[in-house]
Amino acid sequence: xxxxxxxxxxxxxxxxxxxxxxxxxxxxxxxxxxxxxxxxxxxxxxxxxxxxxxxxxxxxxxxxxxxxxxxxxxxxxxxxxxxxxxxxxxxxxxxxxxxxxxxxxxxxxxxxxxxxxxxxxxxxxxxxxxxxxxxxxxxxxxxxxxxxxxxxxxxxxxxxxxxxxxxxxxxxxxxxxxxxxxxxxxxxxxxxx
Numbered sequence: 434x435x436x437x438x439x440x441x442x443x444x445x446x447x448x449x450x451x452x453x454x455x456x457x458x459x460x461x462x463x464x465x466x467x468x469x470x471x472x473x474x475x476x477x478x479x480x481x482x483x484x485x486x487x488x489x490x491x492x493x494x495x496x497x498x499x500x501x502x503x504x505x506x507x508x509x510x511x512x513x514x515x516x517x518x519x520x521x522x523x524x525x526x527x528x529x530x531x532x533x534x535x536x537x538x539x540x541x542x543x544x545x546x547x548x549x550x551x552x553x554x555x556x557x558x559x560x561x562x563x564x565x566x567x568x569x570x571x572x573x574x575x576x577x578x579x580x581x582x583x584x585x586x587x588x589x590x591x592x593x594x595x596x597x598x599x600x601x602x603x604x605x606x607x608x609x610x611x612x613x614x615x616x617x618x619x620x621x622x623x624x625x626x
Contacts (some may be wrong), residue, residue, distance in 0.1 A: 528546040530543060540555050540557040
């Protein structure tokens with residue numbers, strides 16, 4: 434009986450120790466599980482940030498590509514205009530009349546006088562003036578000056594204030610001897626473009 438008493442007490446102590454160890458193990462397991470959940474959530478958040486960063490990088494790469502393209506175009510234009518530019522004149526060299534010969538998408542065509550010669554002058558609409566349209570306009574004038582050298586089709590060009598476009602894309606100013614009436618008849622069908 435005395436032995437039974439000790440055995441019972443030992444079992445009780447062992448049971449208490451096992452209960453404490455089990456509780457300690459469950460607490461540690463819960464702590465580990467919480468740490469695991471926190472790391473999993475942090476990993477998910479990092480993956481989302483990484484995905485957004487990839488999207489941002491692609492956006493910045495596209496934007497950078499567009500800007501590099503614009504810089505290249507600006508350099509090309511600058512290179513073009515570094516040479517001799519006899520076709521650029523000042524505003525004082527041309528006198529505009531109030532006589533409107535026509536209006537189109539890019540501007541209106543007025544009768545003018547350049548160094549004593551009647552010419553048709555195209556004024557670009559203010560509403561469409563932009564760096565992009567200016568670049569397109571400058572390129573067309575540059576192309577026309579090259580054509581003048583090759584084919585003699587461009588007697589004079591006036592940057593910004595006077596340019597005409599025919600259906601073949603050649604820009605030129607018509608003098609009186611070319612006939613302003615011929616200009617009106619040939620360009621009315623093209624809406625002066």
